[in-house]
């Protein structure tokens with residue numbers, strides 16, 4: 001199959017503040033596989049702060065792949081490049097199972113018409129997707145003024161904590177809970193940024209408010225302490241940074257974690273192996289975004305989420321309001337047409353490597 005790669009850079013409307021720091025541009029790669037049967041798509045969306053390869057390293061890896069790629073070469077992507085594993089395997093698997101976008105006579109590309117893109121429903125913006133999505137609020141006090149709060153529909157919101165001093169955050173939290181629409185759910189995400197003491201303070205307060213769950217209170221190497229927290233408080237705890245890769249997810253499961261698992265499929269490595277493990281174990285999963293485009297999201301929804309038993313939990317895909325480019329309305333082919341061919345990116349790859357723009 002013929003492989004083509006194009007890179008994108010999507011600036012956030014305002015930089016996203018997390019315990020890992022400030023993030024202003026989401027960079028990723030779109031993969032296009034073409035065979036006689038048609039076209040399929042994959043997406044490489046690393047987050048180095050979560051332990052995947054860096055964007056620069058994913059770009060260099062994909063640029064070095066042969067133009068004609070085989071199944072064996074795709075299966076041999078090293079574990080050091082989980083985001084590349086995800087993108088390539090997703091594109092390959094889609095090529096095997098879907099009616100693909102046809103090629104025009106003479107091998108030219110065609111707009112993705114009555115093919116993969118119409119078969120797979122597009123997400124219609126952050127609030128109208130085919131799965132209920134949680135809405136990521138701005139970090140800190142800015143959440144209190146977010147227009148997203150003023151809704152009469154019950155929604156699931158997510159708010160980042162572990163960024164400002166705890167007393168300040170606890171006060172904003174209590175104000176935020178008071179502003180939530182009736183029936184709304186709130187989940188908190190500490191990105192591993194709390195101490196034991198602060199995690200206890202948060203959970204004690206959360207228990208009184210019926211918070212949906214607290215995500216990754218402590219750093220990934222403190223699983224034993226998080227197990228203790230999960231026994232001590234009633235607010236459920238979700239592992240996120242602890243279970244980025246499938247290997248980590250399996251390790252936490254083996255060590256007895258039976259709480260929630262946040263699954264960022266594009267960072268986990270082989271999606272086929274991820275699906276097999278999740279099917280074999282009845283895991284309580286929360287699917288979460290890594291600010292990917294519809295390319296990865298369609299694959300996750302159709303080939304991963306729908307392959308597992310349905311759960312009554314919003315998926316963490318409510319992130320489109322963080323961008324202003326309108327890409328949430330585009331099919332993979334439409335995104336592809338907006339990107340420059342790879343040859344013109346050689347120079348940019350060097351620049352990204354030098355600046356280390358990553359998150």
Ligand SMILES: [Mg+2]
Pocket residue numbers: 189191215216240241262
């Ligand atoms: Mg998280």
